[in-house]
Amino acid sequence: VCNFMSHEKCLKNVKIPCSCIAPSLVRVPVAHCFGPPGHYKRKFCTVCRKSLESPAFRCEVCELHVHTDCILFACSDCRQCHQDGHQDHDTYHHHWREGNLPSGARCEVCKKTCGSSEVLSGMRCEWCGILAHAACYIIVTPECTFGRLRNMILPPSCVQLFSRNFSKLHCFRISENLPTESDEDDDVDGSTQGSAKDVQISTDSSKQTLKIFDGNDAVKRNQFRLISVPRIAKNEEVVEAALRACYINDDQREYELQTFTQQALLCDDVINRNDAAEDSNLCSVFRESVPEAWIIRAKPKDEEVIRIYPAWLKVGMAYVSLRVNKDSTTQTVIKEVLPLLGRQSECLQNFKLVEVLMGSKQVQRMVLDNQELILNRLKDIRKTSIRQMNQTRFYIVENSKSVVQVHLFVGGLPPQLSSEEYTNILKDELAIKTNVVSVSHVYQAQGAVVLEISCFSEAERIYMLVKDTTVNDKPLNAVVIPEVVASKIPQNCCPLLVFVNPKSGGLKGRDLLYSFRKLLNPHQVFELTNGGPLPG
Ligand SMILES: [Zn+2]
Ligand SMILES: [Zn+2]
Ligand SMILES: [Zn+2]
Ligand SMILES: [Zn+2]
Ligand SMILES: [Zn+2]
Incomplete structure (x- = not known):
């Protein structure tokens, strides 16, 4: 599916997950923290495995680098730097990230050199920094003890932050208006139109190029992938190529392609229909030069197997599989899942089913209505985007009366x-x-004051408003403060606090901040001009 390269003799040792199944391997979904796109030399994209010669995004707290048009296909597999009340573990596993290793890297297991500046290769734990070959890392014990910097790292289990809609940039106090290193590209939200650079429009007359849209979402954003297929290709082959372009590794028989016009007929929106109709006219007139547009659709199913993940601590299995049919509702699913998790004696009303979309920029959680038909819900998600289905999980969550508490620092008074x-x-x-x-x-x-707020939306409202407010002509500022559970910090651990003044030291500040955030817990790194300590 991906652009993976390997020696033929090494292939049997390959144990790294491909982009298409990465979402299914995430232990705890944590969104990444992307700043504006920049130019990163000698780095490789985690999704398509190609080098980043064009402006790209990188995560400010982990080693993830992605092309602007690959960002949608990355999933929320960032480091868990604090507990947010969703899936809080006390033990931490190595957080493996592939590729972009420092030069001279040596494998922890076989002690030979690993990593490469030519391709995405080698694995590195983003907490303890141990390095290993893709074939070797699998035998390293999963638990991570944070390595040499163990005594300086603020353990993520000691930090509590109920962040909900606060962005990662806010939580880690990363300034948003960084000068971008690029000057020709101002496309900040990554919605480049398609990926024309990946597939050359074929001049070979035996091949044709098709525009592939992944569901309604892609049509709305006008984001497509280009594929090139032989003119006499069989239908299945085209579907398969289309799925591959969108990093979907399902059986092609479950999908079909619809033309833009068919889509228009299904659409109630009159304006849209006109647009689409015009579009397809163009296509037929300029058939030779304009790629035809197709949309991937999932064929309807009467029955499906879904995975339900328990959201509570210390369970032996990551998920249970459950067969659902057209009569299954949220309620029946909860009822069938509880015995499988050994909690049959408990009251159904204490649990809810939560749909979690693990996007690379945000993890979205939505509680499903008790009467909701599960198959319909799956159909809707697939209609929006097949990729989104791939990045969606269902969690069974205990209703808790947990108290909301957000601490907000307000300065400039x-x-x-x-x-x-x-x-x-x-x-x-x-x-x-x-x-x-x-x-x-x-x-x-x-x-300055610290506010204690027991309502998320009020906290978010105040945070946003503070930035645009001045008192006596002085602008106010706000910082979200995580709660450090001092009692949980191990005895010999003495977390280092890092303060960086980005205005001094030859403007190396941004690089320093980035390195420290990756080396330690980003919660212990402060930028003096943005949420650092108070003077005096
Ligand atoms: Zn692959
Ligand atoms: Zn890429
Ligand atoms: Zn990340
Ligand atoms: Zn580790
Ligand atoms: Zn090795």
Whole structure:
């Protein structure tokens, strides 16, 4: 499916997951943290395995590098740097990332050199930094003890942050308006149109190039993949090529291709229909030069096997498989799954089924309605995008009455006021709701307070509003503060705090921040100009 290269004799040793099955191997879905795209030399894309010569994205806290048009196909397999109340583990496994190893890397297992600057190869744990060949890493014990920097790393199990919709950039205090290294590319959201560079429009008359859209989502964004097939290709071959272009490794017999016009007929939107019709006219007129557009659709099924992941701690198995048919609802699924997980004695009402979309930029969670028909839901997801189906998981979650608590630091207020005076200013300027927000700490000398907020949307609202608010002509600033559970920090561990002033030291600040965030827990790295310590 992917662009994987290997010596023929080595093929039997290959044990690395291909992009198409990566989503199924994620232990805890954690979104990546992408800044603006930049130029990264001698790095390789994790999705398509090709080198990054064009502007690309990299994760600010792990070694993931992806092309702008590959970003959709990466899944949320970043490092878990804090506990967020979803799937909190106390033991950590190595977090393997393939390729882009430092030069002179040596394999932990066989002690021979590994890694390469020519292709994506070799594995590295993003916590402890051990390196291994793709064939060797599989025998390393899974548990990670954070390596040589063990005593300096703030263990992720000691940090609690209920982040919900706060972006990773906010949680890790990474400034968003970094000067981009590129000047010709301002396409920040990665929605490049298709991937024309991957497949040359074929001039060979025995082949034709097709535009492949993955479901309605791709049509809406006008994102397509180009494939090149022989003109006399069989239908199945075309479907297979189309699936491969979208990193889908399912049986091609379950899919079919529809033309743009068929799509238009299914669509209720009149404006859309006109557009699409025009489009297809163009296609037939310029058949030779304009690639035909097709949409991948899943064929309807009467029965399916889905995987249900338990969201609680310390269970032997990662998931249970369950057969669902057209009568299955969320409720019946929960009822059938509980005995399989040894919790049949508990009340159904204590559990809910959560659909989790593991996108590379965000992990989205949605509680399914009790009466929702599961097969219909699967059909809807596939209609939106087959890739999205691949990145979706169902979790069974215990209803808990967990208390929401977000700590927000607000600075830039006038100094030397009392707690009440600060509360009043915030009431006037931000209209804080005092029933869910309280001032927990006051830093008089610096004119700053810490708010304790027991409602996510209020916390998000205040955070966004603070950035656009000035008090006495001074702009306010806000930082989301993670809670460090000091009692859980191991005795001999003394987490290092790193403060970087990006304005000094020959503008190496950004590189330094990036290196420290990857080397340690990003929660212990501070940028002085963005959420660093207060002066004085
Ligand atoms: Zn592959
Ligand atoms: Zn790529
Ligand atoms: Zn990452
Ligand atoms: Zn490790
Ligand atoms: Zn090795």
